[in-house]
Structure formats: C-alpha cells, structure tokens
Amino acid sequence: MPPSASSTPPAAQTPRQRYRAQVQQEVKQAALAQIAAGGIEALSINAIAKTLGMSGPALYKYFRNRDDLLTALISDGYEDAADVTREAARRAADASPRDRLLALAHAFRDWALAQPHRYLLLAGTPAVAYEAPAHTAESARKVLGPFLAVLAEGRPWPAAEPLYGEVRAWVAGTPAVADWAAAYTSVADPVPTLAATILAWTRIHGIVSLEVQGLFANMGHDPATLLTLEIGSLADTAGLGSTATS
Template structure:
C-alpha cells in the first residue's frame, strides 16, 4: 500500500520486474517477430521461474495486451507532438506532418508498429480499452479534416459513418472532443480514410515490399495525404500552381 502517495519498496520492486519483463519481451519480438515471444524464454533470460513470471503477467496474451497498450501510447505521443509543432500551419501542411509522423514512428519502432497492425496470435482478443487507446492515435487528424468538405464520391461513406456516430456515444465523444467546428461526420470520414491510406503505405514499407521499386516511401505518404486533402477540399498552399 502506498504511504502519503508514495509507493512501497515492494511495489517499486514489482514495477521494476514488470518493466524488465516487458523490455525482454520486446527484444524477443524485435528479433523474431510476435511469434517469437515466449514467456518461458523471458523468464529464463531474467532468471525467473515460469510460475514466478506468472505473478506479474497472467498469460502471454496478458503481456501482449500491455505491450500493445504501450505501443498505442507511444504512437499517440509521437503524432500529438507533430500536431503541436504545426498547430498554426495551414490544414494541408498539418495533414502532411501528421502522416509523416505516423510513418516515422513506425519505421523507428517496426516491432511496435506490427503489434498494432497485425494479429498477435490466432486466439488473441484485445480488450475494449484498446479501441479507446487506438482512437487517441488518430485524434490529431480530426480537427484538421473537420475543415474539409467531402467531394461527392465520398458521400456514401460519410452517410455510413454518420450512422455510426448516431449509434455510438463513445465515438461521438471522441470526435467532438477534438473538433470545435465543422461537421463531425466529415471529420470522422476523413480520419478513417487517412488511417487506411497510411496503414497501407506504412505496412508495405515495414514489410520491405517497396525494395527495388525506385521511389521514396516518404514521398508516397505525402502524395497520399495530398490526394486526401483534395478529396476533402482542403485549400492548397499559397503559390502551389499545381492545385
């Protein structure tokens, strides 16, 4: 029990061991991918017995859940910082910066990105709280894309997502907490499109699928964000004669 708001030596020791377990688990994932994660191997590396490790994490899925939550938090922090750096820039520039930050975070921590982008194991089921943490990652896109006006081709998607908003209070709360102006359904539609475009490019790059193709994936991300800006009707930068 904490005393005067301070943790006890026992709690500090427990927190330290949990951190060491997570660090070793991430090293296994970094080296061999998610399938390489073995609680027995983690315990052996740390000089613990299997039963002792289970005092800290109930199962492999329990450990994976915490790693995934940490990864979402790190991704969210990287994108939030990028958004803060360009908070006063035009919408297109902000969208480019957010897309670049998403890609850069994934490249710097591909093992963490794959925790978010793939299925950790066939039997793994993420708890509901992971949805909330995933939404935090995309939050900075909402106010940027709320400034847009969807082109006709995306109207049906917006109608579908508007129904989702109407039926899901948690989604309404998430969207409106980031958008003080503009249509929430438009902001949500643009953000979902941004997520799918970025996920497509970044997943291919992290897996090495662009090797030998002659283009820079950073340029491809920028193109994707610019074409999304076109779909959303975001104004072109001053002096951009191609728009």
C-alpha cells in the first residue's frame, strides 16, 4: 500500500482523516492533469500547490516528496486497470477461454488509449532516478489476475521450457507469486500458467506501448487487429479453444 494511503474505511475515519484523504485526492487529480497536458516532465509539486491554493511545504504534509506522489499515482493506475480487467472478465464469463482472453486484452488496450498519460506511468520509468517500490508489484498482479485465470485452462507447450525454468525459480524465491497464482487458479503446477501470462502481458504491452507512442502511424493497419492476431496466436498455442464449452 502506498505510504500516503489510508486503509481505514471512510465511514470509520475521523473528520481529520477524511479531510486528509480529500486533499490527497485533489493533489493526485492536479498531478494527473499536469502529466496529461505536458508529460511527466511537467509534474511540479510547487505548481500543484499553487493550483490548490497551498504552499509547497503544506503539500508535503500529504505526500513526502515527488516520488511518494508518483508511487500513489502508479498504484492508483494499477487499481483502476485491475477494475477494468475484472469487469471485462465478468462480462465475458460465458465466452470461450480464447474469447475471454481476447476480451481482457482489448479491455486493457481501451483503458490505455483512453488515458495514455496514466498508462505511460505504468509502462516504463516515469521519471529520472525514480524506482517504483516493491509493493506496486502487488497492484500490478491484480491487473493480471483475470489473465492468469483464463490461461490456467490452457496446456503447456514444449518450446516454452526455457521460460518455465526461470519462472519456477521466480516462484520458489517469491512466495507472494505462488500465493497470487493460487488465488486465481487451482492448478497443481502454476508455472506454465504464469509463463503464459508473462507472454500475454509482453505481447499486449508491446502493441499498446507502440500505439500509445504513435509509432504505428502511417503503417496502414489497425492496432486492434494486430492485438487480436497476437493474442489469438498465443491462445491457440496455449490450447485455448475458440468455442464455448458447455
């Protein structure tokens, strides 16, 4: 959880806590407006404080520094994207595994295109000398949970064995990853599913990042078509059928 966030339910908060949460939200909204207008380079604590009628030192009562604010924005972005993938999974619950995977991929793309400034906070290094804290990885895994659940219905494939070995070592050294897999799947060995999820995430990010940056301009294709082909190919390789099962 971001250091500046509160885990106390709003109904149980004191007036002071509610006021603090309100100001933090206003600060984050002002920061996102800056980033949307001028990129991450436009983010200025002093400018945010001025917009909100505060002094710079007063704002630091709510976020310790720029990095603390960036971390809150990144965590919020992952939580928002996770809501989107969960809702896409719910809407596609009766579809085939292949179509559910495609629905998740396109829902994430739609989210990224609707607010590219937030997507770019998640997709790369948002600022010089900034490194996202380890706890943001938990938020990122929430986005991928629905993908994990679908890909658990697939099958391993021999060509991915080199990746399986690396993922197995990752799981062994990171208990939180094993817990994450167990929360979304009931498979005895989560490694093939985790590897397939990494591959899906890589393909989605590859296409979405290029599109958000405008690097598909004048190339004569619809990136949505490319995403369908890439994720469809992965689904086929993973053995996810194209028709719903009864």
